[in-house]
Amino acid sequence: MQRAEPEKVLVIACGMLAREILAVKERLGLDHITLTCLPAELHYRPDRIPDAMDAAIKTARAQGYAAIFAGYADCGTGGMLDRVLERHGVERMDGPHCFAFYQGEARFAAVEEADMTAFYMTDFLCRQFDAFFMKPLGLDRHPELAQDFFGNYEKVVYLAQTDDPSLEKVARDAAEMLGLAYEKRMTGYGDLEPALARLSTRS
Template sequence: MQNGAREDTAHRTLLIACGALAREVVDLIRLNHWTHLGVTCLPAIWHNTPQKIPEGVRRKIRENRERYQKIMVLYGDCGTGGALDRVLEEEGAERIDGPHCYAFYSGVEGFNAQADEDPTCFYLTDYLVRHFDRLIIQGMGIDRHPELLPMYFGNYTKLVYLAQTEDEELQAEAAAAAEKIELDYEYRFTGYGELESFIRQAH
C-alpha cells in the first residue's frame, strides 16, 4: 500500500480508506489475492477533526478518478454529520454502510441492537488497542491530568474490545486498557465483519 495511488492502476478499483483501517484492508487484499484493488489512505488522526474527512475524500476521488474504473470509500459517517455522504453523492462514489467502524466490524444491525441494549459501552478495535495510550491516555491528556478520567468515562461502565484478530497479546492490552480507565472488560471477536464483504464486491 502507498499513500497515493500508483501509476499502473488503470482499469482497477480504488479503495479510499481511513488510516485506522489500513492494516486490516491490506491484510484482506493479501489473504484474498485481490490484485485488482488499489488502496490510498487518509490520516487516522482525522477522527479527532472529522470536518477534514469529507473534503479529504473529495480530493482523493478527484485525484484518481481518471485512473480507476470504480472508487469505493471505507469510512462510516465518522462524525461528519452527513457531510461525507453529501460529498460522495456529488462525486458519484459509494461508501461502506454504517456510522463508524465499530458498526461495520460487528455488522450494522447487530451493533445497533447491542448499543440500544447497553449504551454505556466504550469500544476498541485492534487499531485502537494498539494505539490506546497515544490516542486515549495521551491524546485526551489523561496522563497529565488524571482528574479528567471521570469527565471522559464517568458515563461508561464497560470497555468492549471488538477484535478483528484472535491475538492474545492484544487481548491482554485491551484488558489493561479497561483497567486504566476503570471500566469492566468484555471481549468480542468480530473478524473483519462487513468490511470484508464490502471489499469483496469491489470489482
C-alpha cells in the first residue's frame, strides 16, 4: 500500500528563525513545508506581532493554504498572539520565547530563575549583533553607553545552534565589551526540530 504524502504546511515564522527552520527542513527532508517569515525586527516590537500574524494568515488562506503553523512562541505578546492563532485554528511553538524552546522547555524551566540576569544570544543575534544592537543603540559611536543599556545584566549566555567559532567570537567579544561573564550552551535547534518533524505526520 502506497504511503500517503504529508499534507502541505506553511510555516509563518519570525525572521530570526529562518536559517534554522530551513536547516531543519533540509536535514529531515521536510519537503512538504513551505516557509515565509515576518520581519525579524518584530522581535523588539512584540505588540505588532499579533496583527502581522493575523494579516499573514489571511493572505495564506487566500492563497489556498489549509495547514499553517506559527514559527513563534508567545514572544512577549502577553497571550495576544494566541488569541489570533486560536481564531484561525493555527498552532505555534510551545513556550514563552525562542530562548526557551532552543534550550528545551524542561531545561529552560530548570535554569529560568538563575538566568533572570542573563543576556541571551543566538546564532542569529551573533550574526546580526551590529545591526540589532551596536548601531541602533549607538554603541558603535558611544561604547560608554553600554552600562546604561546592559547594566542590569550579569552574564551573556550564548545559545549556540551550530558550532561556529566565528559566531562564538562575537558572543565572547560582546560579553567582554559589556563587562559581563560569559557562558556558552550548545543547544542545537532544541524543540524546534521535533516541532517541525511532527508536521510531517499530518496527512
